[in-house]
Amino acid sequence: MTAVVETQDKPVAATGAPLLSVRDVRTYYGNIIALKGVDVDVHPGEIVTLIGANGAGKSTLMMTIFGSPQARTGSIVFDGMDITRMPPHEIARLRIAQSPEGRRIFSRMTVLENLQMGASLDNMKHFDEDVEKVFTLFPRLKERSAQRGGTLSGGEQQMLAIARALMARPRLLMLDEPSLGLAPLIVKQIFDAIKELNRTEGLTVFLVEQNAFHALKLAHRGYVMVNGVVTMSGAGKELLANPEVRAAYLEGGHH
Known part of the structure; x- marks a missing residue:
């Protein structure tokens, strides 16, 4: 099955196995469950974004993929290799790079x-x-x-x-809240740079972002997270146009 994701220049065919596959992942902080069975895929050459309110669990998913904290249950597979129980320094050696929040x-x-x-x-x-x-x-x-x-x-x-x-x-660049606290002009420069790297080098990007408007405009596909659960997914353009997404994340913001 071939999913086609739209870019402004040409569609990118997301064929074959995902580069990153997160399946039924549950992550806890002590007794508190932060991720409640999350499924996310990122195919080679895609920009995929995860949007949601503050505290939805977005950064927790990013950190869980990178091995700290580790998922209590479920699996995280990168390029066919199960990395669920790997320590962060070994994950980094697989050429997964993270630009963390803060x-x-x-x-x-x-x-x-x-x-x-x-x-x-x-x-x-x-x-x-x-x-x-x-x-x-x-x-x-x-x-x-x-x-x-x-x-x-x-x-x-x-x-x-x-x-x-x-x-x-x-091979996979993970960006956690790159626009947080920055002036709009700087945000535009950063998002333009990500887009350029993806367009010219086919860099695969997984982006966690509170600025839903910029993130969905940039991304081929997006996921919406609410309270540790993925509630919606689809093409970036579809989610931008979705009335529920607009009401929850875009009203009063950019249009």
Whole structure:
């Protein structure tokens, strides 16, 4: 069965097995169940977004995929390999890269040193080439390359967090709330960069985002999460047009 996902340039055929497959995943914090049997698929070359209100469980799913916390039940399969019980450092070696919520850059290190940390998984083999690529994508980082991470603006720190993740040459880039707390112009720059990487390099992206409008415009497909349960899924454009989604996540926001 072939699902076709629309992009602005040409449709991407999501054929064959998903790159990432989450099945019936339940995650707990102590006795509190945060994810209640979640199913999500991400096919190679897709941008897939997960939207929902604050506290819906979106970041928990992202962290569970990355092995901390681990799923209590269910399975997470990446490229045919079961990673449900793997520790985060082994998951990172499979070239799954994460730009976590709150950015978490190394504030005392320079921009360049942060990028070196990202490249260390790849033993710095392609460092010069990849640094040029992320500096082209985010020219502001080039200007700030000798500055400490902690002295950057919020938007620059977010660009650095994404650039650091890209230095690992990921097969799957996971972005947790990249637009949080940023000015609209910076948000546009970041989303444009993600779109460009997907278009030119076929980068597969899984995006958790409260800004439903931007996320659904960017994504080929989307999932809606409410209280630890996926309640809806479909093409990004379909969900943007869906009256329930509009009422819950878009009213009073962008149109």
